[in-house]
Amino acid sequence: MRVIDLAARAAELPQVWTSDLAARVGSGEIRVLRMDGAELPWEVHESDEALVVLAGRLNLELADRAVPVTTGRLVVVPAGTEHRVAAGSWGTLVLVPAPVAVAPDPGAGPRR
Numbered sequence: 001m002r003v004i005d006l007a008a009r010a011a012e013l014p015q016v017w018t019s020d021l022a023a024r025v026g027s028g029e030i031r032v033l034r035m036d037g038a039e040l041p042w043e044v045h046e047s048d049e050a051l052v053v054l055a056g057r058l059n060l061e062l063a064d065r066a067v068p069v070t071t072g073r074l075v076v077v078p079a080g081t082e083h084r085v086a087a088g089s090w091g092t093l094v095l096v097p098a099p100v101a102v103a104p105d106p107g108a109g110p111r112r
Contacts (some may be wrong), residue, residue: 006032006054009090019095031095039087047098056082056091060084 004022010032013020017038019031035056051058051069058069060077063086069075071091081100105112 022092040085042084047079050096052094054092059087059089060087
């Protein structure tokens with residue numbers, strides 16, 4: 001077991017908007033990044049994505065509305081939802097993407 005200082009980890013990142021793998025939980029990941037106010041392009045993911053604002057503010061934009069997410073808040077973006085980070089987002093963001101399912105090797109036979 002280990003304790004990870006996510007704020008310190010984010011502060012050490014050499015670039016904003018570049019996530020760092022902080023930990024693995026089962027087949028999932030917990031990533032951290034710094035936001036700097038820049039607007040990012042629209043995107044869609046094949047799986048759900050959880051976003052936790054550790055410090056600051058995330059201005060999340062969906063096709064039909066804006067979703068402000070402030071310090072200590074969590075938002076889950078469902079799979080297939082077009083979204084982007086709008087201008088003015090700043091601080092530290094924790095990303096928890098849904099684990100990607102790996103198709104079993106058809107030649108491997110059943111697991112025991």
